[in-house]
Each structure stands twice: as C-alpha cells, then as structure tokens.
Amino acid sequence: MLKDTQGLVVTTDSAKAIAAINHFIERSLGYGKDAETAILQAITADPTCALAHAYAGAYYLTQESNKAWQQAQPYLQAAQQYLAKITNREQLYVQAILAWANKEIDVAIAFHEEITNLFPHDLISVQQGQYHYFYTGNQEKLLEIAQKVLSSNSEQHYLYGMVAFGLEQCHQLKAAEKMARIAIALNRYDPWAHHAIAHVMETQGRVDEGIAWMESFADTWENCNSMLYTHNWWHIALYYLELGNYQKVLSLYDTHIWERANKQSPKDQVGAISLLLRLELRGVDVGNRWQGISPYLYSRIDEHALPFQDLHYVYALAKAGLHEWVNEMLQSMQHHALSINPFLRRSWLEVAIPAARGMVAHAKGDFNTTVAELKPVLSRLHEVGGSHAQRVLFGQVYQDAVLLAQKQNQIYGMTA
Structure with a gap:
C-alpha cells in the first residue's frame, strides 16, 4: 500500500498508479482538462486498484449524461470486485459512488459525510459531497461539509475555495471573499476561488470590479475543463449584461462560451442556454x-x-x-x-x-x-x-x- 498526495492510504503497490491518482486529484480539485486521462492511466498502471476504478466512475458520473453513466459502469463493477481487499476509507468511497450511480443521492451523501468525519484530508470526497448538496439545494450542508475539515487542511488552497463558495451560497459574502482570497494567495491558479469571488461581486453589484477581477485571472483558465472555463467566462458575460453591453455579451458567447464548449456536455449546454435566455429577457435578438x-x-x-x-x-x-x-x-x-x-x-x-x-x-x-x-x-x-x-x-x-x-x-x- 502507498499514500496519495493527501497523505491517505491507497490499496496499490504501483508507484505509477499513485502518481496518476495524484495527478487526477490535482486536476479534479482544480477542474483541469485532463482528469480523465490521468485516472485511466492509474487503472492501466494497476488494474486491481479499486479506488482508481471508483474515481473513474465518479468522473463519468459528474458529466451528468446517459452516455457518461454507461461509461462509468465497467469501472464501478471493477471497483466492487476488489472491495473486500481495500481500506475502510476506500470501501466507503466505492459505496458512495455506487449509490450515486443508483441515483440514491441521500445514501451517497451519508457516505461522503462519514468519510469526511473519519478522514478529513479526503478533499475529493468533500468536493463530491458539496456537489450533491449543490444539486439538491442544501446550501447549509454544502458549506458545513467543507467547513468542518478546514482545521485539518490549513494549507490546502482548494479547500478554502470550497468553503468560500459555501459561504457565498449561505449569503455570508464578506467571509466568502476573505476565504477565496486566502485560496488565491496560496495559489493564483485556483479557478473555483476566482468563481466564488465572481459570485460575491455580482451579488454586491460590484460590476466593474468584477470584470477587472475575473479578466485578470482569465489567462489561468486555459488548462481548465470546458465546464469551468466556459462558466467563469459566463460570469464575466453576466457583468457585461448588467452594464447593458449586449454586443460584448454576444461576442463572449460566440468566442468563450459556446465556441469553447464541449457541445455534448450538459453543463456547457446549460450555461449557453441560460445566457441566451437572459439576453432575450433584455430584448436582445440572439439570431x-x-x-x-x-x-x-x-x-x-x-x-x-x-x-x-x-x-x-x-x-x-x-x-x-x-x-x-x-x-x-x-x-x-x-x-x-x-x-x-x-x-x-x-x-x-x-x-x-x-x-x-x-x-x-x-x-x-x-x-x-x-x-x-x-x-x-x-x-x-x-x-x-x-x-x-x-x-x-x-x-x-x-x-x-x-x-x-x-x-x-x-x-x-x-x-x-
């Protein structure tokens, strides 16, 4: 057994698998574009690594499409084959992802809560717990699951970004901005922390400041996956929408949002749809x-x-x-x-x-x-x-x- 970048034991003897898992963790927490490649490399290095299979399953499930759900299935089946031989944390994680695949979101949440209670350094589990709370509308729990492990992860900038977003969703805007700025001070390349401040400034009507803020970090998003790349530009478009600069919004749609979207991605599609609708509500002809x-x-x-x-x-x-x-x-x-x-x-x-x-x-x-x-x-x-x-x-x-x-x-x- 070896330890990952979070200091957590993974049931594998393959250094290559651990290196690939570490790359996957970094890319997942940072919304990087090559997370899929990384986790598939881990499985190639050690086909018996249950956690790697579970991570692959989770990656596909986050795509929220039928095709991706089908892609997840063989990895989830493989993870179950090795369930008896792995650590308690890994077993809990595999069960959480299986519950997600079965659309038992309340069960998945319970497993992620247990993991964060027992293994507070597992930020992948925190992130996925937040994901489920986000899409079931439980903002308080979205904040709580990240906040409760903060004392155990004082140097983890990704967690500050997670807490910041939770605070913003709970209308604690000043605290949210403070947390996000801590994250960015630790690592300028933290797109989720940029995103949290975009929300804060938008809510507070700090439109010009929001544009300057987000555009100053736009160069760091080139290695983001299409979801967060397009979504952060979507936030910039909302600022220009508030200014009534509709031609700029249409230009951003054409160059940074739909043009850069993965056209098959539900989340990219949703962002594009919502921006067109917002424009039409302002009386803009979207052609x-x-x-x-x-x-x-x-x-x-x-x-x-x-x-x-x-x-x-x-x-x-x-x-x-x-x-x-x-x-x-x-x-x-x-x-x-x-x-x-x-x-x-x-x-x-x-x-x-x-x-x-x-x-x-x-x-x-x-x-x-x-x-x-x-x-x-x-x-x-x-x-x-x-x-x-x-x-x-x-x-x-x-x-x-x-x-x-x-x-x-x-x-x-x-x-x-």
Whole structure:
C-alpha cells in the first residue's frame, strides 16, 4: 500500500498508479482538462486498484449524461470486485459512488459525510459531497461539509475555495471573499476561488470590479475543463449584461462560451442556454443561436440527470420550435419522477415539472400559464439545484411573464 498526495492510504503497490491518482486529484480539485486521462492511466498502471476504478466512475458520473453513466459502469463493477481487499476509507468511497450511480443521492451523501468525519484530508470526497448538496439545494450542508475539515487542511488552497463558495451560497459574502482570497494567495491558479469571488461581486453589484477581477485571472483558465472555463467566462458575460453591453455579451458567447464548449456536455449546454435566455429577457435578438444549440439536446429528452438541467433543455427546445420534442420531454419527466426514489421524487413532481411547464409556456408566449405554473414553486426552486446566480433566472422569467401577461390581458380586454 502507498499514500496519495493527501497523505491517505491507497490499496496499490504501483508507484505509477499513485502518481496518476495524484495527478487526477490535482486536476479534479482544480477542474483541469485532463482528469480523465490521468485516472485511466492509474487503472492501466494497476488494474486491481479499486479506488482508481471508483474515481473513474465518479468522473463519468459528474458529466451528468446517459452516455457518461454507461461509461462509468465497467469501472464501478471493477471497483466492487476488489472491495473486500481495500481500506475502510476506500470501501466507503466505492459505496458512495455506487449509490450515486443508483441515483440514491441521500445514501451517497451519508457516505461522503462519514468519510469526511473519519478522514478529513479526503478533499475529493468533500468536493463530491458539496456537489450533491449543490444539486439538491442544501446550501447549509454544502458549506458545513467543507467547513468542518478546514482545521485539518490549513494549507490546502482548494479547500478554502470550497468553503468560500459555501459561504457565498449561505449569503455570508464578506467571509466568502476573505476565504477565496486566502485560496488565491496560496495559489493564483485556483479557478473555483476566482468563481466564488465572481459570485460575491455580482451579488454586491460590484460590476466593474468584477470584470477587472475575473479578466485578470482569465489567462489561468486555459488548462481548465470546458465546464469551468466556459462558466467563469459566463460570469464575466453576466457583468457585461448588467452594464447593458449586449454586443460584448454576444461576442463572449460566440468566442468563450459556446465556441469553447464541449457541445455534448450538459453543463456547457446549460450555461449557453441560460445566457441566451437572459439576453432575450433584455430584448436582445440572439439570431439563430437557439438553433445552434438544439440539435445537441435530443439525447437529453429522456435523460433527466438533474432537474436543474431539464428546465434549461426544455426551454431551449421550445425556443427552437421543436414542440414535438418538448411534449415528449415533458411526458418523459413525469414518467421519470414516478420511477425514482422518494428522496428525489417529491422535488421532481412538486417543483421541477410545474417549473418546466412554466418555462415552456414562456418560450411559447403563453405568459398567463407561465405565471400560473411558476408562482407556486418560486419559493422551492432551490430544490432543483444550481447556484443563486443560476436560479435567479427563473425568477426573472416569472417577472417577465407577469408584466407581459398584464399587457396581453389588457389588449384582449380592450378587443373583447
């Protein structure tokens, strides 16, 4: 057995496997573009390393697509073959990823909590625990799982960035910025810490400062995976949107967001969709950009990896005029909601599906229906996941619908 870069025991005798695992850990915590390559190299070096197989499975699951879920399966099966011969920490981690693959998110969370309690140096587990809390709308726990291991990781800049984001999501903005600046003082190349401060400055209306801040670090994002590269540029675009510089926003969309996206990536697709919608809410003509995204969304219709993603997909399909696909997706969402475990089912049935109907109605110009569907779920939209900055969009759609419904009703009242 050998120890990884976090000082934790890994069941392997291969120095090459450990080196590759260390590279994977660094890339995962830093949102690097070659995390997949690194973990597959670890498996090549030691095909019996259960933790490496579990890491590979987790990597694919974070992609949140059917294709990636299928890619994860052989690695998860391999991890289970060696389960009896590995350490307690590794066993807990494998079980957490298996639960995730089975869509038992509450079970996965429980395993990550246990790992962080027993092995506070395991920042990969902390990161994945935060991920699940993020997409189930539990901001307090998102902060807590990172904060509780801070005293054990005082030199780990990635953890300061994790805590910073948790603080921001809990509206502790001053503390969030302080934590993120500590992370960046330790390592300028920490894109998640940059991202946390982007949220803080946006929330506080520090638009010009936010642009200067994010653009000063943009050179460090070239080695990021497409998700965080495009997402950090998305935050810059939001600043320019607030300034009313819509041509700049469209330029950023074309050069740094959709152009640099992995077109098959759900998270990259969501960022592009949300930016186009924000532009249209400001009265901006986005041209044929909806049609540029929609062909990539067919595979999403029956996927339902995350409700947050589905709300964006179904809107984009409606904006592209693909109404048969829209109806198919709404029916599929209902079927999915009735087939999943109770922990997730309630939010799908009571929040995600009504919100999806409201988003589709808005895309079609049926603003009365938008208001009727969105108004009852506004206070619960955190349950679908996403950050405050991302979810505020749904509130903007609702407010837009309220105003336009009033205008429509006045016109119809006058002509009746």
